[in-house]
Amino acid sequence: AQAATPLREERKKPTNQDDEYADLDWDNLGFGLTPADYMYVMKCSKDGEFTKGELSPFGNIQLSPSAGVLNYGQGVYEGTKAYRKDNGKLLLFRPDQNAIRMQIGAERMLMPSPSVDQFVDAVKQIASANKRWVPPPGKGSLYIRPLLMGSGPVLGLAPAPEYTFIVYASPVGNYFKEGIAALNLFVEEEYVRAAPGGAGGVKSITNYAPVLKALSRAKSRGFSDILYLDAVKKKYLEEASSCNVFVVKGRTISTPATNGTILEGITRKSVMEIASDQGYKVVEKAVHVDEVIDADEVFCTGTAVGVAPVGTITYKDKRVEYETGDESVCQKLRSVLVGIKTGTIEDTKGWVSCI
Numbered sequence: 325a326q327a328a329t330p331l332r333e334e335r336k337k338p339t340n341q342d343d344e345y346a347d348l349d350w351d352n353l354g355f356g357l358t359p360a361d362y363m364y365v366m367k368c369s370k371d372g373e374f375t376k377g378e379l380s381p382f383g384n385i386q387l388s389p390s391a392g393v394l395n396y397g398q399g400v401y402e403g404t405k406a407y408r409k410d411n412g413k414l415l416l417f418r419p420d421q422n423a424i425r426m427q428i429g430a431e432r433m434l435m436p437s438p439s440v441d442q443f444v445d446a447v448k449q450i451a452s453a454n455k456r457w458v459p460p461p462g463k464g465s466l467y468i469r470p471l472l473m474g475s476g477p478v479l480g481l482a483p484a485p486e487y488t489f490i491v492y493a494s495p496v497g498n499y500f501k502e503g504i505a506a507l508n509l510f511v512e513e514e515y516v517r518a519a520p521g522g523a524g525g526v527k528s529i530t531n532y533a534p535v536l537k538a539l540s541r542a543k544s545r546g547f548s549d550i551l552y553l554d555a556v557k558k559k560y561l562e563e564a565s566s567c568n569v570f571v572v573k574g575r576t577i578s579t580p581a582t583n584g585t586i587l588e589g590i591t592r593k594s595v596m597e598i599a600s601d602q603g604y605k606v607v608e609k610a611v612h613v614d615e616v617i618d619a620d621e622v623f624c625t626g627t628a629v630g631v632a633p634v635g636t637i638t639y640k641d642k643r644v645e646y647e648t649g650d651e652s653v654c655q656k657l658r659s660v661l662v663g664i665k666t667g668t669i670e671d672t673k674g675w676v677s678c679i
């Protein structure tokens with residue numbers, strides 16, 4: 325991801341809360357944190373219920389040094405985006421699916437979670453309250469980050485006695501510094517991302533820091549991201565550090581089956597549905613690394629990443645090149661998904677909510 329834009333206090337021109345747009349260089353958004361005005365905080369009561377949440381100015385939060393999330397990583401997060409339409413309305417893409425995924429992840433990490441209605445309401449409030457941070461149409465989106473954590477203090481390994489749900493937001497452009505150019509991926513053979521029985525299938529915060537070492541090594545060698553292999557045989561494709569992966573051969577599109585070690589991406593399942601609608605054969609299965617080498621195209625999907633073409637994959641010192649460009653399957657699927665999310669293609673699936 326790209327370097328962060330300076331925090332609000334450091335920006336040159338003060339901006340007026342009544343302005344339609346915040347004072348940002350909308351043409352050069354990366355994926356750095358530019359905190360939008362408001363965050364949403366909702367606490368869990370002693371009986372395990374989340375009570376009414378509130379908007380407050382974005383800022384630091386207070387946590388005990390012995391908070392469960394800080395000591396034992398009891399936390400899950402989500403990512404979703406709001407887009408601005410030409411008519412000024414905001415569009416959200418399947419936030420209910422993020423809510424459900426957070427509930428599943430919370431259950432795995434032994435945490436209570438907000439109801440779907442509470443979650444979606446919080447996301448809507450954050451998008452509306454931070455409207456001036458939603459980029460102009462075509463320039464990017466407001467990335468919304470819901471976060472659920474064990475905020476209460478613990479010493480021994482145990483679930484936290486208190487939980488906090490926070491939602492904050494930041495305007496973003498492309499995730500990778502490559503922009504929309506094709507990615508160069510490296511197949512990681514030393515480190516694994518997740519193992520059977522672990523928490524790789526949910527969006528636990530504990531899945532992310534452990535990838536940093538391999539990711540930083542790959543980046544220092546000029547790669548955009550890593551492709552992980554399965555932990556047992558080290559032969560089957562899993563996912564990248566920040567996104568799911570698809571392999572195209574002719575009219576067949578394959579993606580690693582979600583068996584507990586692969587994140588069930590919302591972009592992943594949306595792209596699978598769009599591809600089926602367009603007559604592709606979509607297969608979820610164990611994808612052998614040799615199939616990747618033999619593929620016509622490879623692409624990645626994720627909320628932050630979108631639908632991103634892969635130009636090369638390096639495996640065991642062999643660099644393989646893939647088809648990319650306007651006529652690629654990736655580009656066709658990407659343009660339909662982007663069209664639905666931004667309101668330029670009619671949403672016949674009930675995926676988009678307008679606020």
Ligand code: COI
Pocket residue numbers: 402403404565566567626627628629
């Ligand atoms: C997302 O795509 O929303 C994610 O959470 C991935 C993260 C590494 C930015």
